[in-house]
Amino acid sequence: MLANLSLNSAVKICVVAPNILQFRFPDSHHITMECDAACLADILTWKTDASGPEWAEMLRASDLDLDNGIAEDIVQSLQNICVLIESANKTKTLGEAIFMHAHLLTKSAKSSFEVPTINKVSIVGDGVVGNIVSEIVTQMSLGQSGCAQESEYKIIVSDSPAFGSIREVYKSSGEAKFKSVAWMDEGSFRIGPLHIKGESACFECFLSRTEATAHFFEEAVSFNRGKRGNERSLEIGLMEKNLIRFLIERHLRLVVNGQFNIIDPGTVESWNLLSGENSTVPVLRNPYCDCGAASGRPTKAIRDII
Numbered sequence: 001m002l003a004n005l006s007l008n009s010a011v012k013i014c015v016v017a018p019n020i021l022q023f024r025f026p027d028s029h030h031i032t033m034e035c036d037a038a039c040l041a042d043i044l045t046w047k048t049d050a051s052g053p054e055w056a057e058m059l060r061a062s063d064l065d066l067d068n069g070i071a072e073d074i075v076q077s078l079q080n081i082c083v084l085i086e087s088a089n090k091t092k093t094l095g096e097a098i099f100m101h102a103h104l105l106t107k108s109a110k111s112s113f114e115v116p117t118i119n120k121v122s123i124v125g126d127g128v129v130g131n132i133v134s135e136i137v138t139q140m141s142l143g144q145s146g147c148a149q150e151s152e153y154k155i156i157v158s159d160s161p162a163f164g165s166i167r168e169v170y171k172s173s174g175e176a177k178f179k180s181v182a183w184m185d186e187g188s189f190r191i192g193p194l195h196i197k198g199e200s201a202c203f204e205c206f207l208s209r210t211e212a213t214a215h216f217f218e219e220a221v222s223f224n225r226g227k228r229g230n231e232r233s234l235e236i237g238l239m240e241k242n243l244i245r246f247l248i249e250r251h252l253r254l255v256v257n258g259q260f261n262i263i264d265p266g267t268v269e270s271w272n273l274l275s276g277e278n279s280t281v282p283v284l285r286n287p288y289c290d291c292g293a294a295s296g297r298p299t300k301a302i303r304d305i306i
């Protein structure tokens, strides 16, 4: 059965001139076409839900004066550029619409490799960050399970950079297709590296790399491995919570949709509370780390595929 198509609510239609119509996309890539602009804009915005042949019939019956077959081609082209999308993919909020648009644009590229489905997320750890992750997992209708159970994605959470306990929890939480750590650091919230089993750097790789590149080696090792001194007594306030909420939801939506071209596995992303800036640090795999594939080489690099 043919899926019904609707106008993508993330796309704006702008009548530039009587014969010029522009589609404006949320990622700032715009497409301009020559046609009876007002007529096509009316058709696209008039009917909200119809099958492909019905859309083609509406175009044929209009004042656009189309030759045979052209109407079908236009409907197909509008689908290819995500102006018309399957009605089931319509969203309610601006954020959802933007993420759906990005997902649909790369859908055909992602069909060339297997994007694991995430049915269950394990949240390992507690505190404010853990509560926010739990709320968002529920909001996104993903299942939750304990860390000992099967889940495709394990996210280790901490309200402070207590690396001594984070690394213990990380190790004891067991394997999963995806794993990452989200923690509130001194002045920043950090998340990553998104570890794809056997393919990209893990949290241990991140710690060993930061030690290897530190100018002050003893201090770095003490901070990364110490069990005392990294805990914080200050509570996490509303501003911090809102930042964490945004970053966790963005992160989870990208992982669930397989948007590895944006999330870039093997990187740690940080957002600074004071400056408002974000930075991304690439983390190379440590070839001596246990997280590697049996051969010591990644079986494939997802980010090279897209």
Ligand SMILES: [Zn+2]
Binding pocket: 201, 202, 203, 204, 205, 206, 285, 286, 289, 290, 291, 292
């Ligand atoms: Zn590793």
